[in-house]
Amino acid sequence: MNENVSKPAWLQGFKEDYKAVFTEPWSAYTGAVLLVIIMAVLMGSGLFWGVFGGIKLWGDYLNNAIGLGSVLGIKEALESPLMHRISLMNITLVTGAFSAALLSRQFHINRPPLLEYIWAAVGGTMMGIGATLAGGCTTGGFFVPLLFSSASGWAMWAGLLVGAVIGLKLLLWTMENITWGSTPAAFRPARMKRWYPWFGIMVAALILVWALSWWNSADNKQAVRALLIVAGFGIGFVLHRSRFCLSRVFREPFMTAEGEMTKALMLAVALGAPVGATLIAHGTIDPYLAIPSRFWMGSLLGGMIFGIGMVFAGGCASGSLWRIGEGHLKLVVAVIFFAWSGSTAGAIFGRLGLLSPDFDIDFLDGIAEITGLGFQAFMPHLLGGWGNSLLLTYMLLGIWYSFIRYNESTSKFTVF
Secondary structure: OOOOOOOOHHHHHHHHHHHHHHHOOOOHHHHHHHHHHHHHHHHHOOOOOOOHHHHHHHHHHHHHHOOOHHHHOOOOOOOOOOOOHHHHHHHHHHHHHHHHHHHOOOOOOEOOOHHHHHHHHHHHHHHHHHHHHHOOOHHHHHHHHHHOOEHHHHHHHHHHHHHHHHHHHHHHHHHHHOOOOOOOOOOOOOOOHHHHHHHHHHHHHHHHHHHHHHHOOOOHHHHHHHHHHHHHHHHHHHHHHHOOOHHHHHHHHHHOOOOHHHHHHHHHHHHHHHHHHHHHHOOOOOHHHOOOEEEOHHHHHHHHHHHHHHHHHOOOHHHHHHHHHHOEHHHHHHHHHHHHHHHHHHHHHHHOOOOOOEEOOOOHHHOOEEEOOEEEOEHHHHHOOHHHHHHHHHHHHHHHHHHHHHHHHHOOOOOO
């Protein structure tokens, strides 16, 4: 048969559509808008996106498995990873990225040089400590709090900026002075790549069946979590397709002066903040559910430590998860140490009394949680209304945008 025979025009058209949606990368701005839409659906249902809580649960299981749970005071009867809301979203996030990677034929087991595994362990450990101090990672300690009008998000933002610069300077030093373990692993071509799209469709179909079965379940907890299954899968899919990564938001401007991902994140906050304000003002969701009690010290210090860690690990929390779905073994190591250190740091800081929650009945309408690392800073209460809160948010976004735009033109603040 002549292989040069042209395919029917209608088939070629479908092939081009498939390539545009599932193969060609989406813009970071498309990813930002889609993330805000998913966030709005979750918030409209009284839920929110998080990552660290689920990873910490995995670390609790790990500490119990290696015998440290009893020493650290971690309870033996832990919630199931499939019933824990944040853990469930993490699992389906990885699955969504896996499906997207298969559909685009971009899944590949990526084996980095040996030294990169060490940096993954170091970075993951620092991310666990930082997220514990800040009350969340770049998702739950920075991005989500900004959509919930919390000043803790901006405090962690400042820490992440400083941490990214320090991390890049340290990483540059290691590149110049440490050559051991830098030999790349032998490349192994992927097998059955032609069948990847079918595998990706199968994964998506299984997720849909899972979500529908729980949606129709008589168990109310499973019914509620059906939405989380779909939302987590959708977030993972969007993150992979748009290559959206919060570590790049803070790392790239100082590394290459490239600011597209940073500006996409700004767009997400600019669109999401008024959506969050509307839903909170109408009582759709309680803002204190997603506001860390770490303002300002915990958020700032935790952000700085997390920022250093994510540079060495090569990804933040959500970024590490979706890259695992793509086949990156370095990020598997990073998440293991992230989970372990998050669990361990949480137990140690808890024993020191830094995380013990308390409530001041005379403070912020009597519902603000206070810990040894800070308090729940809800800007509309601190600033006297939504107008001032949103005004401050857009002012800070404007200052950040001006800095990024200036640096894109001059590369004045690049570290490399």
